[in-house]
Amino acid sequence: MTFELTDALAESIAKALENQDKKFLVDAQGPELVEESQDVRGDEERYYELPPWDSADGFSLMEEFVNGLHSPLAYTDLQEALHSGKGVFRGFKDVLKRYPLVERRWHYFKSRALLTYAVGWYNSLRESWGLEKLDSEPEETEDLLQDDFTFSEWNLNEDRQSALALLEEAAKDVGDGFSKGVADAFCELWRIQFEWNSQAQKGFVCKTFDGDFAGCVLWSPCPKNTSASVLLEGLFVQKNCRGLGIARELFDRALCSIKASGAQWVIIANTFIPDLMQGMLNRSGFKKIGSAWIADLLGD
Numbered sequence: 001m002t003f004e005l006t007d008a009l010a011e012s013i014a015k016a017l018e019n020q021d022k023k024f025l026v027d028a029q030g031p032e033l034v035e036e037s038q039d040v041r042g043d044e045e046r047y048y049e050l051p052p053w054d055s056a057d058g059f060s061l062m063e064e065f066v067n068g069l070h071s072p073l074a075y076t077d078l079q080e081a082l083h084s085g086k087g088v089f090r091g092f093k094d095v096l097k098r099y100p101l102v103e104r105r106w107h108y109f110k111s112r113a114l115l116t117y118a119v120g121w122y123n124s125l126r127e128s129w130g131l132e133k134l135d136s137e138p139e140e141t142e143d144l145l146q147d148d149f150t151f152s153e154w155n156l157n158e159d160r161q162s163a164l165a166l167l168e169e170a171a172k173d174v175g176d177g178f179s180k181g182v183a184d185a186f187c188e189l190w191r192i193q194f195e196w197n198s199q200a201q202k203g204f205v206c207k208t209f210d211g212d213f214a215g216c217v218l219w220s221p222c223p224k225n226t227s228a229s230v231l232l233e234g235l236f237v238q239k240n241c242r243g244l245g246i247a248r249e250l251f252d253r254a255l256c257s258i259k260a261s262g263a264q265w266v267i268i269a270n271t272f273i274p275d276l277m278q279g280m281l282n283r284s285g286f287k288k289i290g291s292a293w294i295a296d297l298l299g300d
Contacts, residue, residue, distance in 0.1 A: 001028040001029065002125075002129050003026065004031060005031075006031070009031055009032065010118050010119065010122075011115070012033045013026070013114075013118040013121075014115050014117075014118050015114075016050060017050060017118070018114070020055070022036075023035070023036040023049075024050055025041075025042055025047040025049055025050065026047070027040075028046050051121040055089070059082075061110060062078075062088075063082060064113075065109050066079055066082060069102070070243030071241075071242055071243030072239075073240060073242075077098070077099075078092065080095075101241065102244075104148065145245045145249060148208065148209070148244075149207065149208055149214060149246065150209065151205070151249065152204065153204060154201065154202060154203035155205075156199070156201065159205050159216065162213035163216045163236065164191070166213070166215065166216065167190050167191060167234065167236060168187050169236075169238070171183050171184075171186040171187035172187075174272050186272065190271065193233055194234050196233075197221070197222075197231075198220075201219070202219060202220065203216055203217050203218035203219060203234075203254065204217055204250055204253045206246050206249070208241075213238065214238050214246055215235075215236055215237035215238060215241060215247065216234065216236055216250065217232070218233045218234045219233055219254060227262055227263055228264055228265060229263060229264065229265035230258055230263050230265070231267050232266055232267065232268045235247060235251060247277070251280060255295075258297065259298075263297065264297055265294060265295070265297070266295045266297060267292060267293070267294050268286070268292060268294070269291070269293075273293065281293050281295075285299070
């Protein structure tokens with residue numbers, strides 16, 4: 001007996017795979033998920049056993065998620081939990097609780113992976129029934145970045161202090177491993193550039209839905225009172241929010257807004273550029289000239 005894999009049934013199967021205490025079957029007559037019992041057992045005619053899924057599979061899925069994670073703090077803590085040697089699953093969950101946004105991404109990642117696995121199993125059945133396979137990739141149903149954060153235009157009076165706090169945090173990161181004076185020097189240099197033309201600054205800020213400041217990008221005309229070129233003065237993301245796509249979103253919004261204003265050149269000068277950001281600049285058409293980076297927004 002064949003059956004249709006509805007969205008509701010696929011989700012039920014995905015959840016049942018993680019249940020190590022009970023065994024479930026698909027009743028093709030429903031179709032619906034039922035618990036195995038003395039009277040209900042797999043026969044591959046009406047009752048179909050679910051594909052195998054054990055703790056080793058769960059561990060591999062956690063490893064895959066962590067290895068693809070770009071949030072440095074969460075990555076380090078989760079790797080430690082995975083290789084602690086005991087209580088791995090509990091330790092993994094405990095670490096995720098300290099990073100709510102990463103935790104939400106984990107649940108989304110796991111859900112998609114289990115749904116894909118369930119559809120793959122169902123496709124093997126369809127093949128035995130002589131039917132065409134379904135697309136094994138579930139549709140994207142969420143924009144996690146937009147669901148977790150809000151983006152708005154820069155407001156000097158409201159956002160300045162929060163932005164300066166991020167600047168100081170970034171300076172400490174760059175100066176880590178040196179004397180405190182190095183971090184202070186970075187902070188002062190960035191502050192000077194950050195505030196040199198503050199009244200003309202434009203930008204975007206990112207906040208959590210609780211109103212916490214998560215990041216910002218700022219630029220201003222360079223030289224003053226011209227519109228042909230702008231100086232990108234800062235792109236900062238709060239440490240616990242890094243690796244979630246905020247920097248990319250802020251950067252893309254900035255470039256779109258700058259181009260829409262009619263400016264042609266975007267210049268980044270006299271600042272420290274992390275390796276990850278250099279890759280983003282290259283992909284966005286920036287070219288390195290000495291220690292500066294420049295992009296022609298109107299170029300072919």
